[in-house]
Amino acid sequence: MQYNAVVKNIKDITPEIKLFFISFKDGHKFEFKAGQFAVLALPDDANNLDGEWHRRAYSITSAPSQDEVEFYIVLVKDGRLTPRLFNLKPGDEIFMGEKPAGLMNFNGVEEDANLLFISTGTGIAPFVSMIREHKDEILNGKRQVALIHGARHTYELGFKGELEELQKKSPYFRYYPIVSRADQEVGMEWNGYRGHAQNLITNGTVEKDFGVKIKPEDFHVFLCGNPKMVDECVEIFTNKGFTRHTLKEKGNLYFDKH
Template identity: 30%
Template sequence: MSEVASLERPRPAVAAPWTTQRVRWVRHWTEHLFSFAIDRPEDFRFRSGEFVMIGLPATEGGKPTLRAYSIASPSWAEELEFFSIRVEDGPLTSRLVHIQPGDEVLLGRKPTGTLVLDALKPGRRLFLIGTGTGLAPWLSVARDPETYARFERVVTTHTVRQVADLAYRDFFTRDLFEDPLIGEEARGQLTYYPTVTRDAFERPGRITDRIADGRFFADLGLGPGFDPDVDRVMLCGSTAMIRETAALLESHGLVEGSNAEPGDYVLERAFVG
């Protein structure tokens, strides 16, 4: 083959960093909160609690817009579930909120993240502390049998502004306990702890305030403060909550962990400014 011919040989096509998947279902909790599920490719593997890039096909010749989304379904599920908030004028969510079953969504090929059990040292109690759509990874972790095998007690918190924003409340108070895979374990080991900041509610206020003043521990029948010998914590939600709670955890002697070096608590730095 001549040198000219070899130079003209077409380069192999580079695979896109995402695949196109079909929307299975959509549920709108409020005007701004919604969940949806898409097909799961046969070769898509992830650990419960990880996140992946999600997007929509480009319009009018532009480039696709993708954002990081925690996977709300557990690692064994046949579909991929996501929990989202609509951001006014948001380049992705202002379009994503209108998807319907059968529509196409872009799915990144490489899930990753630190909100996984592997990033925590062994312990007895696991606290999943979330605000808003930061509940999403806890939906995954709370449905994983390994969670109940590794921890004697699992506490899932969810702080929102209004009672209507407590999406998945029925799931954590009823449906999860009927799950054929982990229902029995969840009934005996999981506690759901919602708080609301702007509406009247049985547990008012921010989760950070309830931790700081001890109401959180009293409500759960625990001793004062976190115990680094037995307690492990995951954080997901607003940047302010994560930073404040991380400082509280550090004050109790807990050390942040990672995939490379497991610790007492973890947060998702990809979501923290």
């Protein structure tokens, strides 16, 4: 394995969440579909490139049309790759896999289907890519799109500004940030939703606010993030008649666990 890409820029969301902007060293563009993930890797020992490399999957947050590939990454303090990623500076080299992967994309989604994205933590990443790529459809009302993002703390709601801006511009897009530990934040007043992402479905908030019934005939539902949230939502939507989308069978329920 060898370095084939370079970190162009890094933006801090919090000390433990960063955006990484990466390009291939030879300048060729990364071909992927919005919603897919890529592999990033670094050597265990930066002075021994022939030794062990740590490879991990990361969802892409940029739209395929953007020049640099953007990732939204949370530090796992005792992890093998993320502490190494968090030591990188712009200009440093990295490995980025040439082949994107993942079924979390618009293949199989009808042109006028409404979309419900439910995410926690870094699970918002593929949905940001999809929303950026299909922004015009959202602005011109071709489809209605709702995005729930659950985080523990308000400062972990990466992309809040961008998504609120889109919501202001389009009546066809609704953004529901929901925070589970806002009460632990000193000096921060949070007037938004509190609890877990799936609560906004079970208590009817999204259907009431959005003014539409979330039915398998009209919606595709995408889930990404915490395994417990994903499992609970799979049960909720399976009971509503949604079926999993796979390579073999077209469905309307898509999920990935981070």
